[in-house]
Amino acid sequence: MESCKLTAHELLEKIKNGEIASEQIFSDLSKRIEGVDSKVKAYVRTSDSQPLVHNSNFRGIPVSIKDNICTEGCNTECCSKILVGFNPPYSATVINKIIESGNSFMGLKCNMDEFAFGSSTENSCFGPTHNPWNLECVPGGSSGGSAAAVAADEAIWALGSDTGGSIRQPASFCGVVGLKPTYGRVSRFGLIAFASSLDQIGPLTKDVRDSALLMNIISGYDPNDSTSINTPVPDYTKDLINDAKGIKVGIPREYFVEGLDPEVKLIIEEAVNKLKTLGAQFKEVSLPHTEYAVPVYYILATAEASSNLARFDGVQYGLRAKTQNLIDMYKKTRQLGFGDEAKRRIILGTFALSHGYYDAYYLRALKVRTLIKQDFDNVFKDFDCIITPTSPTSAFKIGEKVDDPLKMYLSDIYTISVNLAGIPAISIPCGFTKKGLPVGLQILSKHFNEGMLFRLAYAYEQNTEWHKMKPKL
């Protein structure tokens, strides 16, 4: 039972020294899931697949996988009624890389908002996941199952996907480490597409070292993903240096405005002070187009989603409504199969792309995306990274925002710009509110500079204790 409380790097050390076997870790994890998942509901429990997919060369650590990453032989349902029972004919590149590295993956998949549409994991057709720190609160989303599983020691480490903050915001809400890599760093082949120009797969882990280790495994060029970039993958563990001396950090003034919870603000300021004592140099900077990020995102992400989700029509896989003619079959299947948020986004996206509205919405949003990207380019001319809160608040109550989509969208206000600019960002635990909920610190850097994120995050982590805190379950 104890092994599930450890990090992957601690366990790999024990495996190397012959102190524990991979099978024992898996069995401890299964017991832990049996013990607490009835409360947390981090995993999707309807699939009839085995808890562990066999890997004859398994000598490492199981990785828990979000339900939108294809795992051959193990259901991948995107937590959507339209894909219930879908058993992928091939595995995602990241899954093959995990297996090639001697590790394996949990056969149970992690819960998520349907098609990754959401910020709370409440939009899952299997029901919500609960935050391990307070079961009445959401774990964040859309990778809420992955984040909650890691926080509750039901996973050693996990993969999520991040289109507008879906790794970082749940990492922040659950008190774990979540990284969104540079666009193109990790192959998207086998990730069920939401918004193809924004999506990236990334790790959710208990500490920064595990994040670097998992990035070493999953990163790299893939001929099956024409948007993956053919540039060498460094050994990210080399960036785990306990020293922040001379690192130049920008603090964007547009992120510290109305809407930011005063308690979160205070905790972030304390974290900044800590980093100052470690030698980092801070200066206020401006990202003037910040306020346009959410509107740009909800045009571009929904437009791309409306196109990507056209494939769910009842012909090749998933649900099919019984009708007499083809058009009715498409329409009925999609009415029955998609949840409310999926319908909302597909219709909004189709509207933004439709004749007469394209220039006013879609094209304009693409242009404003350029302005947002230029804001970052300008800051990174003089700074190594940018620090912000990951989310304006700590975890909110289940049900609190479900009837107000716009309010829900605004909970991603600090994470969305990163996807629009394609840059990498990490969220690390940096404190707790008076009610005992975790708060995350977000560090951003320029394209392919994950190393800088790891360096600053590691220096902070080695000089604080937040990452060692465990929820009582």
Added chain:
Amino acid sequence: MGIDKKTVEDVAHLARIELNAEELEKLSSQLEHILAFIDKLSLLNTENIVPTSHVLAINNILRKDEPKASLPIDKILKNAPEKQGSFFVVPKVIE
């Protein structure tokens, strides 16, 4: 620019999603609310700005035109709601 119920109905048809009266009502008012927020984009002058569809300078990736093995048909068909031989079956399209 706003969005009315008729537009939502038309767009839902384009997106091949059937909506019942209740869904149409609720969606129309929610989308109106969301679009009012999005309309803040019209405050910016974007006249000479080049649109960004992908953030990194990537080119078309071409592979050699060589035949390669595809996934086997039975694997592809195993998730089909309805199939016959090596085909997907759909409701009759041609009279």
